[in-house]
Amino acid sequence: MEHNRIMDILILGAGYGGLRVAVELNTLLRDRRHQVQVTLVDQNPYHQIIQEFHLVATAAISKDDAAMALSHILERRDVRFRQGRVTSINVAGRRVSFVDGEALSYDYLVIALGSETSYANIPGAREHTIPLRTIDDAIHLRDHIFARYREAATTVNPQQRRILMTIAIIGAGYTGCQLAGELSAWAPELCRITGAPYDDVRIPLLEHSPLLLRHMGQWASDEAARVLDRRRVSVYLNTDVERVEAGVLHVSDNRMLRAGTLVWAGGVKAPDLLADSGLPTDETGRALVDRYLRVQDQARVFALGDCAHVPDSQGEAVPATASYAMRQGEHLARSLLADIEGQSPKMYEPMRLGEVVSLGPDEAVGNPLGGRIFGPAAVLLKKGIAQWYISTLR
Ligand SMILES: Cc1cc2nc3c(=O)[nH]c(=O)nc-3n(C[C@H](O)[C@H](O)[C@H](O)COP(=O)(O)OP(=O)(O)OC[C@H]3O[C@@H](n4cnc5c(N)ncnc54)[C@H](O)[C@@H]3O)c2cc1C
Known part of the structure; x- marks a missing residue:
């Protein structure tokens, strides 16, 4: 450790990682006497609990339940917070x-820095659909649905x-499956409040793929399809959206679908500022890191979570999920301490803990530790x- 000088650890992004x-x-x-200043930066004054956004979009919970004030979280922690939107990283100048x-x-x-909505270059998708990537998106979607249903009530x-x-x-x-399940559960109340007919x-x-929840495999897709079908969600697999106009989806085989609300849950990409700042990135713009989460060729620059291409022992990128981002965060904190204390950090070993996906308030499906779980047990988990x-x- 360099003595007599405070070491500045700057963390960009107050998300899960x-x-x-x-x-x-x-x-x-x-309990250590290191001279270290930890500064956390985010464009928002709150931490977004993204996994709950489908509940905000369906009025099941309020904004405050899914956006926790960082001042509150950091109140009794020795971490400085700087609110601001980062525009570039100068690695050579450490600024x-x-x-x-x-x-x-x-x-x-x-x-x-997480990820942002990717529209996969589909014409009109950015202009005519509502994404679900930020708390403001979730609120916008909720208000939009209310407005459409109120209009329907008098049409x-x-x-x-x-x-x-x-x-x-x-x-x-x-994102899509959780929202679909929750929307169908909300529909009766939504119709009661707005006066729109439930039928x-x-x-x-x-x-576009042949599976729902593609990363969880065929059985999870079948289970999700069974639940959603019962909930009056119409599932269209192998269906490509080719073009979007206001209120209209043009899909494969020259078919067309008209809708008052179009939600984009079609994917995410890393923020452009990583590549724009000259960091080494993969084809989707994620920072390339080694198995210590260190950005290639940079001794003291690390990346994790959705914005990083983190390799597992086979060299494959680990999935972009909240649980991976959190584990990487825990690991990196220990590595930083080791580095400050002049010890060798340990390699990051990704653990496949699995996911649990809700399909409405009383249905869920998951693969914790590689197992299969659904129904009330999955909801509880x-x-x-x-x-x-x-x-x-x-
Ligand atoms: C709707 C939805 C539902 C999901 N559900 C699940 C789920 O059920 N389970 C699961 O495991 N994963 C889920 N995910 C994925 C999960 O949310 C992400 O993998 C996780 O958030 C990644 O954490 P992160 O720290 O990399 O990024 P984030 O949590 O997105 O944090 C990034 C932070 O960086 C900040 N930021 C970005 N750009 C700037 C900038 N230029 N300047 C300053 N600040 C900036 C943002 O404000 C944000 O706070 C879901 C994602 C979505 C969109």
């Missing part, structure tokens, strides 16, 4: 620039009314994970 680095570092440094023209320097840099033309009440979801990964509710879920997560931030 970056916040975990900050919280764990605070715990690890507590990070913000949109307001200010800059911060660092000794160690952790890049945990006499039955065809026009059905279109207004159709909520089409593009992409059946966990006209339509929730088509479109997926999903809720337990959500509560446990919040408890780690208190």
